[in-house]
Amino acid sequence: MRAPTRSFPALVLCALAAWLGANVPAAAPYAAQNASAAAPLPLTLPNKDDALKFGVMGDFGTGKREQYQMADQMARVRTQFPFVLMLTVGDNIYGGSRPKDFLDKFEKPYKALLDAGVKFYASLGNHDSRQQSVYAPFNMDGRTYYTFKAPRGSVRFFAIESSYLDPPQLQWLERELESSRDDWKIPYFHHPLYSSGGRHGSDLPKRKVLEPLFLKHGVSVVFAGHDHIYERIEPQSGITHFVVGSSGQLRKGNINRSTGFTAFANASEQAFLAVEISGDELHFNAVSRSGKVIDSGVVQRRKSE
Numbered sequence: 001m002r003a004p005t006r007s008f009p010a011l012v013l014c015a016l017a018a019w020l021g022a023n024v025p026a027a028a029p030y031a032a033q034n035a036s037a038a039a040p041l042p043l044t045l046p047n048k049d050d051a052l053k054f055g056v057m058g059d060f061g062t063g064k065r066e067q068y069q070m071a072d073q074m075a076r077v078r079t080q081f082p083f084v085l086m087l088t089v090g091d092n093i094y095g096g097s098r099p100k101d102f103l104d105k106f107e108k109p110y111k112a113l114l115d116a117g118v119k120f121y122a123s124l125g126n127h128d129s130r131q132q133s134v135y136a137p138f139n140m141d142g143r144t145y146y147t148f149k150a151p152r153g154s155v156r157f158f159a160i161e162s163s164y165l166d167p168p169q170l171q172w173l174e175r176e177l178e179s180s181r182d183d184w185k186i187p188y189f190h191h192p193l194y195s196s197g198g199r200h201g202s203d204l205p206k207r208k209v210l211e212p213l214f215l216k217h218g219v220s221v222v223f224a225g226h227d228h229i230y231e232r233i234e235p236q237s238g239i240t241h242f243v244v245g246s247s248g249q250l251r252k253g254n255i256n257r258s259t260g261f262t263a264f265a266n267a268s269e270q271a272f273l274a275v276e277i278s279g280d281e282l283h284f285n286a287v288s289r290s291g292k293v294i295d296s297g298v299v300q301r302r303k304s305e
């Protein structure tokens, strides 16, 4: 059999392509990738049709390349696992509140999610201006703390402004937790009650104020950020706490291994959480900037005694 030969024009084209490959500047670092073109991610969520699916991310609004790469993975996750909302646990926009900050640190990186109709529900971190509460895509309606019912399932979320746990907010929280008849009452906010982050760690004064309310009112799971790591805490009095503070910022290796309450922690790359609630089970996958599922599992709903 004759070996295939290349014609002269084909050789010229090959050479031209090689030259172009070597000389055309790399794609802009912030350009969105085509989420659907990549290979499927190894998600382990049940992905039931009638489940509530959402994401959790924190400490993300840097405008840097890593935030955009993490955002691309979120969009990839969504093509497989169609989550409908995204909770933010604060430090949403670092370094200013100009229109350009919102554009570069939120609208551009999450364009694919926004275009797909994912609704973001923000809570505020210590770096966030309170003006963010009137930024329409954060769905805060001018409030710095608020509650809303999930679009499906017996689930209610409570966005808390943990920088200012003043009496009016605490009275509001107690009233809302008390009156909610939902099976899942899910608080989310910035400062973690439990964290093995070396920079901040557990916020003990806030734990003292909030934990009794969560225990009294049947909370099973809590999402926070602030430390730029991902951590899942061993259940504390039956409540599972997550730190999702590395969705843009990352404090590499910043884990204090001596706290004794870490179920899993990662501070080697950015991460966000994909969550599914169905009946009494909450399934989660923590997905990293490189598309790995770095943590997964199930939280059973805590039933009140």
Ligand SMILES: [Fe+2]
Pocket (backbone or CB within 6 Å): 091, 125, 126, 127, 190, 225, 226, 227
């Ligand atoms: Fe923070």
